Amino acid sequence: MAWDIDSKRNVINPEFRSLSWRLLLSYLGVMMAISATSMIAVYEFFSFSLYQQLDRQLLTLADAAIHSLAEIKEQKINIKEPNYLQLDNDGDLDIPWQNIQQPSQGVEWFDQNRQRIAKAGKVFPLIDLSHYNQTYTVNNQKIRTLTLQVNQEPKVQKKIMGYVRISESTESIEMVLKKLRLGMMLGGILVSGLTAFGGMWLTKQSLKPIERSFEKLKQFTADASHELRNPLAGIRTCVEVMQSHPERIHPADIDKLKAIASGINQMTSLVEDLLLLARTDQPSISISTKWIIIPLHELLEDLVEFLSPKAEQKEVKLNLDIQSEVNLKGDGNQLWRLFLNLIENAIYYTDTGGKVMVSLEKREKWVWVCIKDTGIGISSEHLPLIFDRLWRADQARTRREGGCGLGLAIAQTLAQHHQGEITVTSELGKGSCFMVRFPSLPNP
Structure with a gap:
């Protein structure tokens, strides 16, 4: 045929390249999932701890304010300023909650009919008293509230004396959480970059022994295929010579020779296929200019x-x-x-x-x-x-x-x-x- 030439060309085998990318992407996916999960867990734990600390502060203030409910109901004291107290005939009214109250908090006292009778502070959400504690958004500001029911002594009578509600803005907590999110985002970008570089290095190192083994296997396949061609050719020649003289073959051996010839043809075809693949896998073969x-x-x-x-x-x-x-x-x-x-x-x-x-x-x-x-x-x-x-x-x-x-x-x-x-x-x-x-x- 006119196009029969002896030519070879370099073919880059993409197997290891694609394997490297799959390993790298798998490694990055796992590490990113672990990092994201860890960051979310840390953020949620930190957020939970801050709000739990806030709830403890509200509870402490509420316990202190409960003791003032009886006096406030009796004298109808209405505290309009956080540090302002009205005086009765006996002098100053002792209100222990005042020393622990923060500027971003509000204290409210309610009677048994849930009507507010006094207040102190700056934060007063317009909500009912149906929840023990809850976070509300009022005018784009988050407010954490704690409501306690005050029972009349003795407690066995279970007669409601009134309610005390403590409210505090969560702006300071949200600022801390915002800084934490920003830090985690910057840290996540840094971790992603370091993980990518580390993954590339680990992938390269892990593939080195595989590449060496693969190269040895290819070389062995090429060498074995080349060495098998000569003995197979000799066996096939002997079988063909025997088949060319059927009078010298016992009739019972004819089918056996056919089976041997068929097996030799299959082995020859397999050896030629393996040798062809081994040659095309060699990266050192350059593009032929004789095409x-x-x-x-x-x-x-x-x-x-x-x-x-x-x-x-x-x-x-x-x-x-x-x-x-x-x-x-x-x-x-x-x-x-x-x-x-x-x-x-x-x-x-x-x-x-x-x-x-x-x-x-x-x-x-x-x-x-x-x-x-x-x-x-x-x-x-x-x-x-x-x-x-x-x-x-x-x-x-x-x-x-x-x-x-x-x-x-x-x-x-x-x-x-x-x-x-x-x-x-x-x-x-x-x-x-x-x-x-x-x-x-x-x-x-």
């Missing part, structure tokens, strides 16, 4: 003609639809192998009476080759895995004898070798469609 212009339409015509006997043997219609003549720069052997794998798969997995359509067209800056069949199809959960090496679904494994699960992996590798890609759509029981896309050559 030639390949008439892709002629290559597909020859390939369909080559596979037509297999399709006829299965009674599968193999059709070719070429919209226009298309030229592509690349390696003819690799392109032949790429489309051979795809079309062979389509024929193998299509039942008798089915169809396989191969089409070629050029759209804008891309060349599209479509291999569509009416075969068994691929389930949606298996679609992301079909290009993995040595992977086959159970249904496919029972359908095709002798396959090793490298065909689609080789096809995808060769497509990427030519700056292309393979995408697939499939429906179980109705067939599959493999779309191969290449960048087209500029118009002359």
Whole structure:
């Protein structure tokens, strides 16, 4: 064939790059979740502690103010200023709550009918007395209140004498919490940056032994595949010589030789596939300048003609639809192998009476080759895995004898070798469609 050349090209394997990003993102996600959870827990605990401290202060003030309720009810004292006291005939009225009251607080006394009879301070929310303690928003200001019921002595009578309500603005607490939120936000940004840098370093360090092992495995695969070619070739030659002289073979050994020949062919094919993948995985291979212009339409015509006997043997219609003549720069052997794998798969997995359509067209800056069949199809959960090496679904494994699960992996590798890609759509029981896309050559 005119496009048969010996060329290689550097293909960057994205496996470790994508794995590195997945590890990094997973690490960052976990660390961010832990950091966010910790910050929320600290904030909630700190907020709870501040409000609990405030409630204790209100309770202390309320206990002190309770002792003044009887005198206030008796004399109807109305305290209008926080530090102002009215005097009775006996002199100063002893009010112990006054020494512990804060400027942002308010004290109110109510009778048994819930009518306010006195007040002191600056904070007086217009709310009922139905709650023991509650936080209210009045004029965009949060107010914390504590209401205590005062019973007449002795307590067994349970006669309500009145109520005392203490109110305090939470502005100071909100300012502290605001500063805490700002500090946590700045700290979170710093922690995120440090976590990202640390994650990148940890990811790189964790992948180093894996990369070394993978490189050793690739080298071993290449070396083993190369070394296995010679003994397999010698065994195959001996079997062919024996089969060429059937008169020297005992009739009972004919089937055994056929089985040996079939096994050797499968082993040879597997070794060639592994050797091809090992070579394309080598990052040191540079882009060849000896690539030639390949008439892709002629290559597909020859390939369909080559596979037509297999399709006829299965009674599968193999059709070719070429919209226009298309030229592509690349390696003819690799392109032949790429489309051979795809079309062979389509024929193998299509039942008798089915169809396989191969089409070629050029759209804008891309060349599209479509291999569509009416075969068994691929389930949606298996679609992301079909290009993995040595992977086959159970249904496919029972359908095709002798396959090793490298065909689609080789096809995808060769497509990427030519700056292309393979995408697939499939429906179980109705067939599959493999779309191969290449960048087209500029118009002359």
